[in-house]
Amino acid sequence: MSPTVPPPPLNPPRVPRRNRLTTWYRARSLRSRLAFLTAAAVAVAIALSALACWFIVERKQYDLIKQDLASAPPLPPAPAALTKLICAKTPQEALAKVQSAQIVSSDPPRFDSQVVTPDLSTVCLRSTSSKAIELLPSDRTILALDAGDSRTRTGSYTDGTPAMVKVAWYFDRETREKIVVLNALPTKPVEESLRQLALLLGGVALGGVILAGLAGRLVARSALKPVDRLSDAVEHIARTEEVGTTIPVHGEDEIARLSTSFNAMSTALANSRERQTRLIADAGHELRTPLTSLRTNVDLLIRSDDTGRPLPPATRTKLLGNMKAQMQELTVLIGDLLQLSRPDSPKPVRTLAVVAVHEIAERAVERAELRGPGLVFETATAPWYVHADAAALERAVINLLDNAVKYSPPGGTIEVRLDRGVLTVRDHGPGIPPDELPYVFDRFWRSPSSRQLPGSGLGLSIVAQSVREAGGEVSLGPAPDGGPGTLATVRLPGGPAPE
Template identity: 45%
Template sequence: MNTAFRRLSLRSRLGLAAAVSVALAVTAVAIASWLVTRQQLTGQLDSNLRNVEASPRYVQELLSLCGRELPDAGQRTETPTPYVVQVVTSDGTVCAAPGSPKLAVDDTDIAVARGVLRSVMHDAGTQDGRKVRVWTTRPDSHPGTPGQYAVSIAQSLSTVDDPLNHLALFLLGIAGVGVIGAATAGLGISRAGLRPVQDLTDAAEHIAHTQDLTVRIPVDGEDEIARLSKSFNDMTEALASSQELQQQLIADAGHELRTPLTSLRANIQLLIRSHTSGRKIPEDAMNDLLRSVESQVGELAVLTADLQELSRPDTKPGRASLPVLALHEVASRALERVRHRGSEIEFTSELDEWYVLSDPAALERAVVNLLDNAVKFSPPGAVVSLQLHDGRLTVRDQGPGIPADELPHVFDRFWRSQTARSLPGSGLGLAIVAKAVQQAGGTVTLRPAPAQGTEAVICIPGTRTPPPSTRPEDAGVAAGTDTTCPPVPSS
């Protein structure tokens, strides 16, 4: 049954559920109405029977008939209508009027006749098969009526059963109409209510078949369906943006790989021709050729590593899941790594304590990339400074600087300024910096230095004091007073 129900469409299941719910509710109301009506009618009948009294003379006539031959038709004692009256003696003898149907006597009636019970009300049957309601009572002593006896007064239950039968048929009809109406309304409402879901299904199937992520669902209202439609649109928009970025990354990577691969292939072909022809390349030219091959292989290795770093999915700053880092220690390690690459550059550093939540490798690589850029664009003998004050990490060089019109593009993937195209690099370094800082919940900006060169500023929320433990939930960076990242002052 459950399996068959699950095979139905959602629309059919909702309609069936509505029909079943209404059927149960209508059935419960119908049964309750029938029982209440039955109780009221039976109570009214009982009240009527209690108010009926047989006259002492009539009771004497009935008692006189017990054990006697039936009188002829002209002498028959008439029974008051619409009631049936009979007398029950203590030995169970029934005294009834001639022509009047006798009532079935049970032990309670005899108990009333013997004085054990004062009165009793019950259902009984007659000799002709009718059902009656019987009120048996032991009246006060009547003169001339010796012995123990009880008087039973009965009325047909048809006054109760006939209205109840009509009521049952009426309620059954109402229930049937209600169930059919509920099923029809349920199907109609479910069809209207599930129309947006059907639109979502059609859109999802269309995207699955065509890979077209430009499909959007109209959003109308602010209910759950509208929220679902909006979430679907946001999802497809995010997927389209991700697909566009992926395609752009592949195109840019192919463009950047083309130059070193072309140069590398030309050098290798030159080596192959020299080997196959037996014509040796001069030693100086051979050394230059090998150094060029080594440089191009290194450039490809760096580019591959940068692409792997950027190919990781972007995640929002999940600060609670990141470890606590001492940013001043990370910056110091990065400075030592870069110091060996810039032997002709003077480095200065002033690092105050600052603790943040971030990925250690990603954050250190971001600082290294900024320092590498500073070294790359600084002339021999220049000074590269690294400062960390009030949660703001600043890398400043004395290079030519970046034109104002190029500053908005410095963090784009594969973007390189005109002055840097002749220098080694893939154009991915600053993009990696931006990604690492954003994942740590911070910001990074580049701007002209106050005097000369370029100034890069990283700002990550944190705290000046070391946390009591390495757990993020106990660290000040997670719930401290120093977590606000100070604004970058204008130059």
């Protein structure tokens, strides 16, 4: 019986709009994002500038109207026939009476004015008025101010036209009673101007955003050209595996630094591949000789057994001895290759141990004495401790002593000194020609004069690598006193006591 599958929810959870926007933004290319951010920044700047401009103009326009209203008199002076007041209970009724009187003024007043009793029960207009002002209950509060003081408010005419209204109260000169005087100016022209200004600013802002988007696209394309070249170079290397490809670097900005770092990485990869190729080729060349010799000796043994003509015992013993020596040479060569196959970069200090260099030197001398029984070893070592790989450092010292043993004449002397972190090994052999000194630490390099001697040409390469891993330096040169032989010098950082 199959398990019951629950039905899908009727209302699946909705992804928040912010997450959808973030997902959409991250899905865009870097060029699109840069163009979008540029356009957004310019759009915000233009929008803020447009809003600030609109509010400044709006306040300035309304301030001008207020200033005009501040200069309005209680009852503007005019001929007596034109200043006759027509009164009614409401502004609408008073305006209707004025319009029915059909009195036309040759000099229309600057302000629209009307007089109201303190209880707002009677409204009086001039006979030449063309508009009436809507009253608000708050107009009564003007009586709380001193006579002649005024208050400005927004309002409208009876026909709905917006206006700015100045409200004040005075004592009538004839009746000595309080009267409320309203003066108004229409604000519709200002609102129309502000509306047109808003449309103009909106059009400018929209055009600015479009131009900003285009400019952002152009800027992004221009700014990301080095990134495009870098991407093309990386894709070319990934496609063709041709390391060593570089791109031109212009300027000193972040993109130029990135390009420089890429060029350095590509060059390092090319050098690493070249070293690997050279190591494989050199290793194959060095392995071919002992393998060929081994195959020849094995074929000779097999042929002698197959033909029923066994080799003389002395010849067979010599042949087996040669095979053993060749196997030992192969073993040493493979060990050297494994040693050199490690990365060239030094190991982190935290993985190294405190090593007594003087003890390593003494053990290496003991082993060298077994390999050169007829040689004289003069040893003088002072305590010295370093942070290093003990096995690698001991192998480096042994390789130096093996070289000294190999090239020393019978009964010769080998001097080993260790003083304040400087280890020297001096032999009295034929020495190294000056023109060959730059190559002595190269892998598989062997002097033409010593190719008949056993060895693979990897010993000094291992010495150089091990000393570098310990943070030191190694060098080979002629004997300091001008005599025969070679002086090997190893400088190791450390101290006379373990830390």
